[in-house]
Amino acid sequence: MQLQVVNSPFSQEQAELLNHLLPTLTEPQKVWLSGYLAAAIQAAFIQGNTAEQPISQTTNQAISKEVTILYGSQSGNARGLAQKAAKTLEGSGFQVTVSAMSDFKPNNLKKIQNLLIVVSTHGEGDPPDNALTFHEFVHSKRAPKLTDLNFSVLALGDSSYEFFCKTGKDFDERLEELGGTRLYPRFDCDVDFDEPAAEWLQGVLGSLKETQGETSHPIQKGALQTAESVYSRTNPFQAEILENINLNGRGSNKETHHLEISLEGSGLTFEPGDSLGIYPENDPALVELILHELKWDPDEPVTVKTGDVRPLKDALQSYYEITVLTKPLLEKVSKLSTNKNLQDLTGHEGNIKEYLKGRDLLDLVRDFGPWGETAQEFVSVLRKIPPRLYSIASSITANPDEVHLTIGAVRYEAHDRKRNGVCSILTAERLQPWDTLPIFIQRNENFKLPQDSDAPIIMVGPGTGVAPFRSFMQEREEIGAEGKSWLFFGDQHFVTDFLYQIEWQKWLKNGVLTKMDVAFSRDQEEKVYVQHRLVEYSKEIFEWLEAGAYFYVCGDEKNMAHDVHDTLLKIIEKEGGISPEQAVEYLSNLQQQKRYQRDVY
Incomplete structure (x- = not known):
């Protein structure tokens, strides 16, 4: 494993020296060096304590076996890593509490001694939806002093974005400002995060064990892998393609493929709202x-x-x-x-x-x-091709041993050359039935149907964003859900771009889908989008929300989801007769109750 400057506190020159040295060390030498450095740090720590603070007090604080792991996750990666880290720490005798940041009471932060933060960065440097409230609290004047806190941060991100791992960096800096002590340096992970995440956990475990006077042993390969199936992100399943159909009509500006993929023999399962990861090949x-x-x-x-x-x-x-x-x-x-x-x-x-x-x-x-x-x-300087995640468009209850996807082909021109989306054009041009794809299931706890099947749901999904709502409808039909459902769908043209039209009409007829409103932007002179339809039904939407409805949004974050969010705030403000600040609080409460969920990209 190569030590990367971005994932360590070392300079480029130091990292190069270490990369020359580390591969030459034997396991006993590594263990000895680890113990030597830990002892030196511990000695410096004890020496640095003032005479007014007895060493016995510091020691008593340091030997806590309780560890809290808080995660902020949009697509599920941070959640998965947090849960796997918990299993590893529990296997070493620690008492671990794992929680989404949205489920954690911020005032309890001052009671924690050992805290691990696993968090992704979303969009243009923003926290994930389920980290927003906690992030705001930690950075507010209400945040407590944390002089007894030991912490470490695992930050997930994508280095192709300008604000790489910004949320993790924010937490790391703020916890230090509040008086916390780093248990282990922050790691900033790029899209291929498995190895650096394992390396971070090894370092955290070593630091925790040193406080117990124990020797840390290397984490066994695969310790961070899930036991649910032998197939995972790090060991994908070679799945066979059953169907590959273009959903758009002749003359459309778009090419949207419906993929049906076999899961037979994989042991993989999923729930509506989860995603499928694909490792594509380049053109x-x-x-x-x-x-x-x-x-x-x-x-x-x-x-x-x-x-x-x-x-x-x-x-x-x-x-x-x-x-x-x-x-x-x-x-x-x-x-x-x-x-x-x-x-x-x-x-x-x-x-x-x-x-x-x-x-x-x-x-x-x-x-x-x-x-x-x-x-x-x-x-040697190139990074591994990252998997592509797609919202699953089917229910495994309705289609056993299958998973369906809805993928829009991406083609554009830049710098006088035609460019193609890696996975979408693989799907559109080179993938045939009987071919295979390396896949895995990506859990998404932030986008789930209500546990109460009688609860009403409102779904906003233009274009391929409609995919998970097809999964929702299939599932609710299979389980006989009684709750009302309302879909807002949009695309360019009614005739050529009404994805899954026959299925929606069937569900409207049999009552599985209560209402459906559409916005075809190019069928009239003035463009109409889903947010415009929401405004038209402002009063009724608020009535549904007041009656306990869950509101879902899936699709493009930068434009559509942002516009829908702003429109929803205006609807709440107008129909609720409240101030803009109260509307923000209303929507925040919906998020806390998991009644406002987004699957955006």
């Missing part, structure tokens, strides 16, 4: 263009990870990300390249941000490459 045509520029032998072997050696061509097609550029990638490349233009680019933050927009690895190679003296050195 062979793009790989060929990159190889043409590189002039290296496509069959030259490269090591992508320990024990996994592949031909360069295969590595670029099935392992490395080649369609997205990140700031860390540019910085790493600049250290391997002597290209003056690249040095000038990476020396200015604004230039980096502008260059990253819409460019891929082929652009980078053409503009500044190749870099490194060998193919191995070239690929």
Whole structure:
């Protein structure tokens, strides 16, 4: 495992020295070094205590076996890591409490001695929905002094975004400001988070055990994997494609594929609201263009990870990300390249941000490459291709051993070249029945049907955002749910883009779906979107909310979900006869009650 500067408190020079040393150490040497450093830290800690504070008091505080893990998660990654970390710590004798930040009473924070934060960053540096209230509390004047708190933060993010891991950094800095002591340094994880998360947990466990006077042993490989099925994010199931159908009519500007995938023999299960993760392969045509520029032998072997050696061509097609550029990638490349233009680019933050927009690895190679003296050195700075998550569009109760997806093909032009979405175009152009895909189930506790099947639900899902609501309807039909349901659907044209039209009409006829309102934006001169339909039914929507309705939104976060959120606030303010501040509080209470849920991307 390579020590990354972004995941550690070390400088680039220190990280390089450690990366040369660590692989040469034997296991006994590593254990000895770990104990030596822990003892040195403990000695410095004790020495730093004032005479007025007896050492026995510090020791008594340090030996608590209770650990609280709080997670903030939008898609389920942070939740999964928090739960797996809890199992590992419990296996080492610690008493662990795991909670979503939204379920935790903030005033209890001052009672905690050992706190682990596992949190993702959403959108443009925002906390996940279920972390909003806790994040606000911790950063407010109401937050207590935390001088007795030991803490550590595992931050999840995507380095292709400007505010990489910002929420985790916020918590880490704020807890220190409030007087807390870092139990272990914060780790900032990119999209391929499994190994750094395991490394962080090993460090946390070591620090906790040192306070107990115990020796920490390395976590066994797979300790962070779920036991629900042998197949997981780190061990995906090769699933067979049963159907691949274009849902859009002839003449549509869009291409939306309905995929039916077999789960037979996998042991995988899911609930409505969960997502399916797919590890896609890159477009062979793009790989060929990159190889043409590189002039290296496509069959030259490269090591992508320990024990996994592949031909360069295969590595670029099935392992490395080649369609997205990140700031860390540019910085790493600049250290391997002597290209003056690249040095000038990476020396200015604004230039980096502008260059990253819409460019891929082929652009980078053409503009500044190749870099490194060998193919191995070239690929060493690339990150692993991340899985793509799609809202599941079916109920396993209605379709045993199957999972359905709704995927819109992404095609666009940037910098005088046509660009394609990695997974969506794999689906649209290269995936046929009988082919297989590596998949896993991604749990999403933040997007679930009410436990009370008699509760009314309002669903807002334009375009492919309608996928999970098809799952909701299939499930409610199977279990005989009595609760009312109302769907708001939108797309461009009624004739060509009314996804799953026949199914919605069937559910309207048999009463599974109570109401449906649609907004086809291009069928009239003035564009109409789902938020406009919400305004039209403002009074009735508020009546449903007052009667206990759950409100769901799925789809594009930056535009649609933001507009729907603002519209909902205005509806609550107007129909409730309350102030804008009271409307915000009303909606916040709905979130706390899990009656306002979003699956946005």
